[in-house]
Amino acid sequence: MSETLDRFIAGLSFDLDEYQVKACQDLDDGAGVLVAAPTGAGKTVVGEYATDLALASGLKCFYTTPIKALSNQKFHDLAARHGDDAVGLLTGDVTINSQAPIVVMTTEVLRNMIYRNSRSLDTLGWVVLDEVHYLADRFRGPVWEEVILGLDSRVKIVGLSATVSNAEEFGEWLDEVRGDVRVVVSERRPVPLTQHVAVARHLYDLFDPRRPTEVNPELVSIARDEARFQRDDSRRPRGRSGKGKRHVSYGTGRFGGAAAQRRGRDSRPGGPRNQPSRIQVVRSLHKANLLPAIVFVFSRSGCDAAVSQLLNSDLVLTSQQEARQLRRIVQRHGEGLTDEERRAVGWNHFVAAFERGIAAHHAGLLPVVKAIVEEGFVAGLLKVVVATETLALGINMPARTVVLEKLVKYNGQTHADITPGEYTQLTGRAGRRGIDTQGHAVVCWQPGMDPRAVAGLASRRTYPLNSAFVPTYNMAVNLVGSMGRDKARDLLEHSFAQFQTDRRLGGSAVRNRQTQAEIDAYIRAAHCEQGNFTEYARLREQIRELEHQQARLRKADRPSHVADSLSRIDPGDVIAVPSGPHAGWVVVIDPGTHGHRGQRPRPLVMTPDRAVVRLSHHDIDAPVARAAGVKVPRHFHPGNLADRRNLGKAFDRVLDGLGKPIVQRHRVDADAELVGQIAELRARMKAHPCHSCPDRESHARFAERAMRLSRRSERTLAKARAKATSIATQFERIALVLEALGYLGEGGQSVTAAGQMLSGIYSELDLVTAEAIRRGVFDGLDCPQLAAVLSTIVHESRPGDRGHLHRMPDAASEAAESQLRAVRAEIGLLERDHRIDRPRDLDIGFAEASYAWAAGAGLQTVLDDMSAGDFVRRVRQVCDLAGQIAHAGVGEALAHTCRQVVGAMQRGVVTMDRED
Template sequence: MLYKGLELDRFQEEAIAAINRDTSVIVTAPTGAGKTVIAEYAVEKCLQENCRVIYTAPIKALSNQKYRDFHAEYGDKIGIVTGDVVLNPYAQVLLMTTEIFRNTIFDDIERLQDVSYVIFDEIHYINDIERGTVWEESLIFAPQHIKFVCLSATIPNINPFAEWMQSVRDIDIEVVEELERPVPLKHHLYFKDYGIGSIKHITALRNRAKSEARKRKSDPLNNKRVKALPDDFTQTRLVPYLQREKQLPCLYFCFSRKGCEENASSLVFGSQLQLLNKKQKTEILRQFDELCIQFDIVEEKKITEFRRLVSCGIAYHHAGMLPTLKEVVERLFTSGLIQLLFTTETFAVGINMPACTVVFDSLEKFDGIGFRYLKAREYHQMSGRAGRRGIDTIGYVYAQIVPAYADSGEIRTVVADKIEPIESQFNLSYSSILNLYQKYGDDIYDVYTMSLSNHQNHVRVAKLNKQIEEKTETLQTLPEPECIHDGIDGSEQIQKHYRHKRNIEKKIRRLHVEITQVKSETRKKKKQKERVKRLNAVHKKIILLQREAEQSLCEGCQHLQTCTNRYKTIRREEERLQKLKKRTTHIQNDPRQQIAARLKVLEELGYTEAQTLLPRGSTAAHLYGYEVQLTQLLFGGFFERLTEAEINCLMVAIITEPRKDVYFKPLNDERLLEILYAVNSEIAFIQYLESKHKVTEITPMLEFRFCTAMLAWSRGCEFDQLEKYAHLDAGDFVRTFRLVIDQLRQIRRTMAGHTALVDKLSRCIGKINRDVIDAERQLRIGQENLDEMAPEDDVDNVDASQAAAPENPVSDPQAQ
């Protein structure tokens, strides 16, 4: 089958056939296999049939890219609604983040009545610990007439996942699975300072590295040759090798921003590496200069240094950069002129920018708690960017390891084809619970039975029950202690023996403590008689206890050891059985208990009563993220007491996560500090109720670190002056301020009808949403046909209640 001039693969044809049959379809295929074509077909079909279609993506960068791609082809039939941007929100094809779609379901499901298809790109994000519940809630509660096109990287447990999805959807669901890549990959290990090999070389290189380290330590001047490297090992430096073997362009994944920048700089400013010829260098500098002018970043810091990097065909890309500079890098990489791009793992999510080669700076990363090896899913998601379809016959993957510390077992697990199955992360927020409680009342607990979590737990419970059954049978076959004395139960006797023995030993230990105390109190010579008298009394007690222990029927019995072994074996198996039963009970009851706990918190806060939502509950139900804190503050009059800049300061304190490694200028405004401390008191009461009812996730306190920066920005300071108030990367300032705008827009929409507050919140947004913070401005500038776009006078005042989706998602790390 030909589509857009391309001969489709089998799995693409099967997926398109399912769409033509008006069914839902789940497509799972390796990264880079061509899943996007299926989504494009669904969009085109809906346009031809005059139906509406929603395309959701896990990150805003991917939403923006898809918007540009579709807009270039279909023009004003395309719109986008994210927390940052609202453009053409009534369009036939609407791009949005998954949070926006879920929020639309809860806010006003009627808005989705004319939607035929919803495309979930990167559906395996349902496995994400923090955000996966959003995908699950969307699939469960979306109107039943909606058909889904779910695109995913390889999912090992695709069939159980499809079974669950079919259990909550009325329309038939078909599964299309592709395991082969159109461009095969060759995986290698790069042993730092040595060369290129494979897993089989780990032991030899580890031993050599350790041997060399010992020699350097014991005799630095010893130049004696060490054992030669294996014959099938390539001794080389990696980047020159890639250049020599024509394996560029390359995506070089680092797991820190600092690593990205240092690696790029060391090659350009240290090694003087040049990856472009004279003509390519001229062209990339021309494009770079034009893009910097277009995005108005010519005067930004690091641009001169960055220009030097790109002149060599080298660049870096990470979340700490200005979003506009990131977009410049993305466009240059798409042009094929950047040959080596050092980037963090966010570049691997969805954005269609493949390369010939992928390199991992390490197979370990810091996950916020400690360093761990990559999961196989993460490795394959990133390595899947290697191999450009229609250009490369083979894609190359190199993982750098330090030989002396390489763990061959862990490395085998990472690079193996056995990818971890997706697991449910179903976890209803306060807002979701309020929306569902309003609809279902006390039947809200039945909602959990619809979740993927419950579906997977049925399987887990069945396995546990089988283990319980096996343990129970094993217990019944174990020989019990048998007492030689008539009429005595062996098990009870041996248990009584050891219980009595433990009690006596405990009493004797106390008496030994008493002996030490007597000796301490009677050190002087004149207390010598008292000392002897008191010690004798204690020793007599010890002797009596020892005699008492000897009176046990088991003491001295020749069968004691046999009975003891049997007793301990039975006890050990009983403990294992109890653990299995406890685990089973936890799996079955914990999700319901958490819903119940949060409902109790909401009831005590005055959000619910008699299965109905009170005014506070109705307000919190329309806020997605920080809903309880914000509702308490709205009803407590805090927003009326603060100025616009102070409200922005409060909001940034709510949404910011604690960071101890960042300098910040302390807040010195006594009046504002007093109000912020009062806010913390409100949050402390919420925390008290959560602890009381054993809610697992506790509402966080305010984080003051970026308050002075937000105050300065809201009062008009220049962007490059923000570093005086907090040592933060430019991209972090942008992302944090945009998250504040997200939340302010949610509050403004929720408080519609309160004219004075709505106007005040609009002014708050206006004080933040300027210059590089303005995401819509960036998207508009990025449009090739910018002049042909119909501008909207005031996006901030778009009535989201009339649009196809609300203005903003739950605050999340999508701005990367």
């Protein structure tokens, strides 16, 4: 071992595991490393060693994390280790000692530094990517790949990841794009984990203590007894018709859940009586000395309700001394809150539960409240924290025990079983290294639960890391600006997303070779002495295809197909009317699908001569399809001459590129042409020598199998070729949109002034924001009005948000929002034409609160039905976007108003205990 490593190890208060030593030695060798190990296994030690190497070598080390809370925590840890002068912090809104040899930052900050070619990168030697498995995150993931691909080749990567099942694949990609990156994997938990099931007032081991690979027979017996008291036909949830449904919206039912609970709600023995209450679970854990515990409840309201339920019981989990210590933590953090803010967040209720050792932890809490909970729990004073699953991906808060109330959660669309990877992530919090000799995972019994399914979930360790990388407009202008379009495309072709796609295509190639061998065998079996049977089989195949085409052509005349095609058209679609007085191109104003249930739609359209007509069934006697699109103004009125004239101009521009439409009368001609082709082919088939072969049908079966396999192979190869260039193709489509709007110039090879402005905007709706700036949408707005309009760009309502109507706060913000929506719609048409997936739409749900807060309103006034944590996070998102715009090279007036927005909104609870 090197002298630096010897000193590092000597300064630790614990012995390193073998995998930690191996990873540190790899860094000594000048290599990069990917360390994949379970939560709490101490993999951050390897990242900390990289900081020692930086100080010893005179080079810099950047320690990156996915969220600001983790950056803040790591900053304090490293400052305590190396001293305040040696460590800096950069989180976008906080800058401390940025020129230090060790700088902790969020990954987004490093990405931005790379694009700006920051001078700070000149002496960079190591980059630690903590929680690098975030690369699979839909929203944050692409940033990791941008950093990995964009860093200078001399910089060594230290990737720290939770245990993933494809760590070797990820490491192979890192080695390919970075050079000499070694993979170090440890699957051993530092604290062994024991699995339990809570049934009523009892805790059972999930696995048989005598045969650890088998399910505890007592749990199997409980499940069997429970099932005995349920009617066979009651085991499946029923619809209104009384018939059992095969697919339900509450998971598979193997782990119980709402549907299973409905099955068990009767007065018979077993069933719900086996399901433990929260109070029973906490009492059992307290009695068995298994606290502190994290209880995972998959909803914020569920967490708050659980705390209230425990508070309303006689549970007191802390001693008087612990309660006093917890009170001091509360007083220290909460001294900056006003009385109004305390009332708004239910401060007294929180403190009462907190001093008894009980608290919630979820994204809906004020950051200052979460900071209090985290400090109390890490100090060992809090005994029960009821949390959502986001805690499993957050800061370091291990417990002796983890409790999962249910194994089914809402994923944004439906209630689904949690995955083995999610189970591993959640239970990874159980067992505190250096404190506990055993960690404990407790699953609460649910009616209808199958303990064997739970055992299968607990014993699997499949947690694959899949790339979420997709090019964005901001990424495109930054890449083109820093390296040119061709090199940018080449860089994206080296992304992990493309690497994984190519890997899958490699498997497809093997399968295609196997398929080709089968095809060759069938062709040999179809050999005919009379002549070339492959040639004969192709004639039969051509006849069959033309007959199918003829059938489809005739089938298309059916009314149901016409109605189906009409249901798919939208306002602005340009379609060809098949027949009647309006035959030819028209633009759809209203598809006519609303209020006509059970009837065929009658679209309202405008013809090229500006006539607005309602089409009849006689006009549309064949299916129609969208050929192009134009924008129909939001408040278009058919009787308004100016509206028709403006729409007509846009329609004319589209018509120039469409040519003459094919209308209904050509269908008969097409059918007659097919009849002639089929007759000609039949004559050639009958004249072929193989037609008279006595074994003709036997040969034909083998030939047909060969051609069927060949067609399937061609389709697979076509899909593979499309996927093989999917990332680069997406980039090219994005570049074409940017070129069309003037963000890229010189044939898309350079970045214009508008593109430079876009390069500094990192919103999901980056292009909409930039285009709105160019068109002056934000000009003339005052501070509260601008805050309201910017909120519609960054805000995204949660699925559980109450569905009451929102509105913009005043006439000026309403007008600006209307213009912003017009910009969004125009860009949407471009994206549709270039086959780019459209991002989410604008959302005015936070506009009123944003306006009021920027105008100086108090917290209690603006919260309404919103949680305090959501409010703070949304305000910070508005401030972040306003700050980006202010520094993006916009006019001084707009930049000044953006700075006013940041100044007005960053106050009170928003600035306390800042985090992501």
